[in-house]
Amino acid sequence: MLGYYIIAGLIFIVSMYVSNKLKSKFKKYSKVHLQNGMSGKELAEKMLRDNNITDVKVISTPGMLTDHYNPQKKTINLSEGVYSQRNAAAAAVATHETGHAVQHANAYSWLTMRSQLVPVVSIASRFSQWVIFGGLILMATTAIGSTVLLIGIIMFGMGTLFSFITLPVEYDASKRALAWLETENMVSGPEHEAAEDSLKWAARTYVVAAVGSLATLLYFLSIYMGRD
Numbered sequence: 529m530l531g532y533y534i535i536a537g538l539i540f541i542v543s544m545y546v547s548n549k550l551k552s553k554f555k556k557y558s559k560v561h562l563q564n565g566m567s568g569k570e571l572a573e574k575m576l577r578d579n580n581i582t583d584v585k586v587i588s589t590p591g592m593l594t595d596h597y598n599p600q601k602k603t604i605n606l607s608e609g610v611y612s613q614r615n616a617a618a619a620a621v622a623t624h625e626t627g628h629a630v631q632h633a634n635a636y637s638w639l640t641m642r643s644q645l646v647p648v649v650s651i652a653s654r655f656s657q658w659v660i661f662g663g664l665i666l667m668a669t670t671a672i673g674s675t676v677l678l679i680g681i682i683m684f685g686m687g688t689l690f691s692f693i694t695l696p697v698e699y700d701a702s703k704r705a706l707a708w709l710e711t712e713n714m715v716s717g718p719e720h721e722a723a724e725d726s727l728k729w730a731a732r733t734y735v736v737a738a739v740g741s742l743a744t745l746l747y748f749l750s751i752y753m754g755r756d
Contacts, residue, residue: 539740550729557617557722568610568622575626584629597628616722627701638696649690656683688745691738702727
């Protein structure tokens, strides 16, 4: 199990670095005030109107960087540092989440696929590591351990698949956000660069999660195939 702890440790370190970098970028670009004076809420609402979306509400949610789009309730949930703020960081996050609403309205295939996987992945990810560790323990005493381990690996693999499907969804939402900000002249050149840099670091958190999940999956597969 030493290999697992090494992989988990490396993933944790990289994840913390990217997370801290994102927070520092958000703090930095929160000081770049928008010339148009619009808040995150106002930008999100305008982007919705420009895309002829009338059934999505923009609401405030507690916390920092807790922003997300809820396709079931059709709400764009903006954190306290985005909802009412009028800076480049808020503009980036607000329009990115609105980008998900636009994806939903246009039946973007990757988002549809991810949404369909949510029920399965939510259960699989909750129990996969318990099943894997159970399989590893049973392998020392009974032949059924290998079967239990394989089931756990398949369950874990569902989460890995989900993390990779998330990547095009996130990158596309950012692409839509930045294109709208530029096309509609919502931001100046420096403001656009700040928003773009913010979204790049946000996307990297998903890349780290996907690569980390894949590395862990391959490690467990190597154990199952007798290569560890």
